[in-house]
Amino acid sequence: MHTNLRLKNATLNPASPPVAWAVRQNDYGSDENRSPLATVIQDHGRLDGVQRVLFGSGLQFWLHRLLFLDALSYLSHGQLSLSLERWILVDIDDIFVGERGTRLHEEDVSALLASQAALQRLVTGFRFNLGFSAKYYHHGTPLENRGDDALLKNREHFTWFCHMWNHQQPHLYSNVTQLETEMMLNKQFAIEHGIPTNSCYSVSPHHSGVYPVHEPLYEAWRKVWDVKVTSTEEYPHLRPARLRRGFRHRGVMVLPRQTCGLFTHTLLLERYPGGRQRLDRSIQGGELFQTVINNPINIFMTHMSNYGNDRLALYTFESVVKFLRCWTNVRLASAPPLALADKYFQLRPDELNPLWGNPCDDVRHRRIWSRSKWCGSLPRVLVVGPQKTGSTALHTFLALHPALAPNLPSPSTYEELQFFNNNNYLKGLDWYLNFFPASLSNSSQISFEKSATYFDGELVPRRAHALLPTAKIIIILISPSKRAYSWYQHIRSHGDPVAKNYTFHTIITANDSAPKPLKDLRNRCLNPGKYSHHLERWLAEYSAHQLHVIDGSLLRAEPAAVMNTLQKFLKLTPLIDYNKLLKYDPKKGFFCQVTSGEKTKCLGKSKGRIYPPMEERSAKFLKRYYTPHNTALSKLLVRLGRPVPQWLKDELSNG
Numbered sequence: 001m002h003t004n005l006r007l008k009n010a011t012l013n014p015a016s017p018p019v020a021w022a023v024r025q026n027d028y029g030s031d032e033n034r035s036p037l038a039t040v041i042q043d044h045g046r047l048d049g050v051q052r053v054l055f056g057s058g059l060q061f062w063l064h065r066l067l068f069l070d071a072l073s074y075l076s077h078g079q080l081s082l083s084l085e086r087w088i089l090v091d092i093d094d095i096f097v098g099e100r101g102t103r104l105h106e107e108d109v110s111a112l113l114a115s116q117a118a119l120q121r122l123v124t125g126f127r128f129n130l131g132f133s134a135k136y137y138h139h140g141t142p143l144e145n146r147g148d149d150a151l152l153k154n155r156e157h158f159t160w161f162c163h164m165w166n167h168q169q170p171h172l173y174s175n176v177t178q179l180e181t182e183m184m185l186n187k188q189f190a191i192e193h194g195i196p197t198n199s200c201y202s203v204s205p206h207h208s209g210v211y212p213v214h215e216p217l218y219e220a221w222r223k224v225w226d227v228k229v230t231s232t233e234e235y236p237h238l239r240p241a242r243l244r245r246g247f248r249h250r251g252v253m254v255l256p257r258q259t260c261g262l263f264t265h266t267l268l269l270e271r272y273p274g275g276r277q278r279l280d281r282s283i284q285g286g287e288l289f290q291t292v293i294n295n296p297i298n299i300f301m302t303h304m305s306n307y308g309n310d311r312l313a314l315y316t317f318e319s320v321v322k323f324l325r326c327w328t329n330v331r332l333a334s335a336p337p338l339a340l341a342d343k344y345f346q347l348r349p350d351e352l353n354p355l356w357g358n359p360c361d362d363v364r365h366r367r368i369w370s371r372s373k374w375c376g377s378l379p380r381v382l383v384v385g386p387q388k389t390g391s392t393a394l395h396t397f398l399a400l401h402p403a404l405a406p407n408l409p410s411p412s413t414y415e416e417l418q419f420f421n422n423n424n425y426l427k428g429l430d431w432y433l434n435f436f437p438a439s440l441s442n443s444s445q446i447s448f449e450k451s452a453t454y455f456d457g458e459l460v461p462r463r464a465h466a467l468l469p470t471a472k473i474i475i476i477l478i479s480p481s482k483r484a485y486s487w488y489q490h491i492r493s494h495g496d497p498v499a500k501n502y503t504f505h506t507i508i509t510a511n512d513s514a515p516k517p518l519k520d521l522r523n524r525c526l527n528p529g530k531y532s533h534h535l536e537r538w539l540a541e542y543s544a545h546q547l548h549v550i551d552g553s554l555l556r557a558e559p560a561a562v563m564n565t566l567q568k569f570l571k572l573t574p575l576i577d578y579n580k581l582l583k584y585d586p587k588k589g590f591f592c593q594v595t596s597g598e599k600t601k602c603l604g605k606s607k608g609r610i611y612p613p614m615e616e617r618s619a620k621f622l623k624r625y626y627t628p629h630n631t632a633l634s635k636l637l638v639r640l641g642r643p644v645p646q647w648l649k650d651e652l653s654n655g
């Protein structure tokens with residue numbers, strides 16, 4: 001079905017009359033596109049009850065894309081519909097910054113106002129949003145300086161936001177005070193010239209400091225300008241554009257910015273890269289048009305110089321808006337950034353929490369990443385737990401290896417950083433990086449981190465993979481029943497009020513009508529032991545060869561053998577003989593680190609506690625409870641070609 005002709009002659013399904021179909025001839029666009037395009041057919045599905053919309057020529061043709069969206073909405077009875085509301089904000093960046101000879105004259109400002117008035121008739125509430133760097137005010141030719149004055153004279157017709165005073169990239173400043181001082185200069189200028197200072201919006205030259213996050217920028221913005229919203233094309237990456245997202249950090253909402261094809265180097269319509277035809281294609285159904293169709297909220301960045309000369313930007317926006325109004329029913333509107341940010345995160349609340357990537361994994365990000373920071377020392381090994389499986393012992397053993405370096409201890413979370421699983425993550429990447437000093441990245445040591453709560457943390461695998469995609473993940477598994485009991489003893493001895501009030505048996509057997517604190521404790525006690533479920537979540541992010549599963553019973557009984565295998569998995573050199581480093585301590589009942597001579601250094605009292613054995617009825621309950629999970633674990637380990645630990649075989653035996 002490639003032409004109208006064939007389509008006309010086709011009988012889609014003779015037994016299913018009438019077949020409604022639509023034919024459109026592509027009479028729009030260049031000559032090469034003029035051949036008849038077949039097109040879209042609707043099958044009412046009278047024969048088999050399945051309604052269909054069939055496309056004859058793929059989705060390359062822009063109109064077909066619109067029809068495809070309509071078809072989805074139609075066939076799903078509106079359930080797969082996009083709203084027709086489209087929000088547009090056009091930032092004009094670099095006000096006063098442009099080079100001499102490229103800046104606005106008085107007539108350009110008049111044209112800007114006229115164009116804004118024309119756009120306001122098509123886009124409700126439209127106003128150009130002007131970002132200024134005041135250091136360059138009056139730095140043009142005499143005619144251009146009159147252009148600067150015309151902008152200021154008409155200031156109340158526009159909305160305004162601060163850019164950097166001197167257009168300097170914020171990541172080049174390591175000092176908040178310096179940034180604040182320069183922002184204050186811009187603010188002073190705004191106050192003197194009656195420019196409004198309350199938009200709560202700002203952007204940064206070349207996205208510097210916004211993402212990857214430069215903490216001093218966020219701090220100075222908040223202090224000087226009360227910035228609550230910014231925008232960037234860089235989160236998580238520039239490309240692909242359709243995957244750009246927003247996030248919130250330190251109270252600043254970062255919105256994704258879209259590309260409109262206008263840059264500082266695109267000064268003239270007639271010299272547009274690829275020719276005017278290319279820009280027209282983008283406007284008339286192409287990239288720019290599709291961008292507005294695909295994004296409910298569009299923030300476009302343009303530059304002062306796009307509005308001078310032959311006023312490329314005015315042509316672009318007026319044309320695309322007219323085209324959209326002509327060919328679609330979208331309702332175009334504009335609003336100040338703060339209102340747009342609220343709308344954006346109402347639509348996408350799941351994006352509020354950021355997902356930090358490694359700035360060094362993207363060349364563009366590396367360029368706007370402060371020189372005073374580093375990323376080479378980020379951990380390449382994560383010991384993820386779960387809790388009470390011997391993770392502290394393993395951490396101590398790993399730290400004995402000369403090729404490995406643990407993170408610095410945290411004063412607030414002690415030996416564990418607990419970055420990926422809780423609110424420390426929202427403190428930002430710098431917080432985490434500070435535990436892995438830059439000196440590590442120059443040495444031959446590999447850094448590692450152990451936080452035993454990572455294993456079952458819902459968000460952890462995804463967050464860890466975003467930052468450490470090549471890391472090796474180490475998991476220790478012991479009998480989930482024993483783990484649950486050890487955990488109960490652990491929190492009880494830490495004075496947990498619920499654990500103190502209830503027996504282990506009451507907690508594990510609590511049903512869903514039990515009081516909430518009891519149910520919560522039951523879940524925290526039992527859920528980490530659903531090993532296969534959590535392993536699958538890790539496997540959804542990391543490939544199997546990055547995961548190493550340790551049998552916790554072996555770690556306890558034969559740590560040297562376990563460490564030997566682990567060293568090979570981590571490809572560590574030199575291979576260390578742990579038989580020389582560890583020794584069984586009969587008093588402690590565990591292997592401990594050999595210090596001098598016959599002496600050993602063991603873990604503290606909180607590891608290897610003495611507590612009564614588990615009640616028989618609890619052991620029976622847990623064995624039944626964990627059977628489906630243990631069965632799934634056994635199958636999973638076989639599927640991965642990993643050994644099935646003896647404790648797992650025992651748990652699955654009938655005895």
Ligand SMILES: Nc1ncnc2c1ncn2[C@@H]1O[C@H](COP(=O)(O)OS(=O)(=O)O)[C@@H](OP(=O)(O)O)[C@H]1O
Binds near residue numbers: 389
């Ligand atoms: N070498 C050595 N020394 C001391 N303890 C050892 C060792 N090997 C394994 N274990 C077992 O580790 C249990 C504590 O596990 P974790 O370190 O993962 O606990 S925590 O989650 O970090 O709190 C701890 O659990 P409890 O016996 O219930 O205290 C020990 O059984």
